[in-house]
Amino acid sequence: MKDSPDNKNSDKKYDKIKHLVEVDDDILAVFSIESSVMKELYIAENANIDKNYINSLVHILELNSISDSEKPQTHGIKQEAEEKEYNRILGKIKWGVMEYDKIRILKLFEGDKTIFVLINSNTQLEHTVDNILGYYYDLDEIPRSLF
Numbered sequence: 001m002k003d004s005p006d007n008k009n010s011d012k013k014y015d016k017i018k019h020l021v022e023v024d025d026d027i028l029a030v031f032s033i034e035s036s037v038m039k040e041l042y043i044a045e046n047a048n049i050d051k052n053y054i055n056s057l058v059h060i061l062e063l064n065s066i067s068d069s070e071k072p073q074t075h076g077i078k079q080e081a082e083e084k085e086y087n088r089i090l091g092k093i094k095w096g097v098m099e100y101d102k103i104r105i106l107k108l109f110e111g112d113k114t115i116f117v118l119i120n121s122n123t124q125l126e127h128t129v130d131n132i133l134g135y136y137y138d139l140d141e142i143p144r145s146l147f
Contacts, residue, residue, distance in 0.1 A: 013136050014115060017108075018042045020135060026120045026128050028103075029054060034113035036064045049118070061098075061105075063116060097129055106132060 017030045021044050028047040031054060032040045038058060043049060058064050098105040099121065106117040106129055119128045 016135055017117060026123045028118040030117050032113045032115045033064050
């Protein structure tokens with residue numbers, strides 16, 4: 001499979017998240033799932049988790065399954081019209097957060113893979129999720145002024 005510019009951009013974004021795991025004590029691990037298989041995995045040095053823990057999470061929460069919003073659609077005339085209307089109104093889902101007593105999971109949808117960031121649950125959202133999303137979606141160009 002050839003690397004498209006989108007794949008390279010996705011890899012660059014994953015590297016950004018991997019870097020955050022190295023420097024932020026509240027981020028425990030990051031991994032990606034592509035075609036129902038865990039591909040990349042990075043666990044923070046100070047995290048009290050291991051690969052078995054992450055494999056258990058993937059299994060228990062069925063993180064490697066494809067949700068209805070991610071499934072390829074069959075192509076009937078009516079379904080194509082519904083899919084176009086859905087994409088016109090909402091677009092594709094970009095990310096979501098799952099909150100549990102012991103862990104917070106940020107799920108980022110990137111083309112053909114999904115990136116999962118495991119975060120301490122005892123932190124404020126703006127100190128973790130907001131920072132991660134801001135860093136992840138940060139453009140290399142200077143944003144234009146809104147005023």
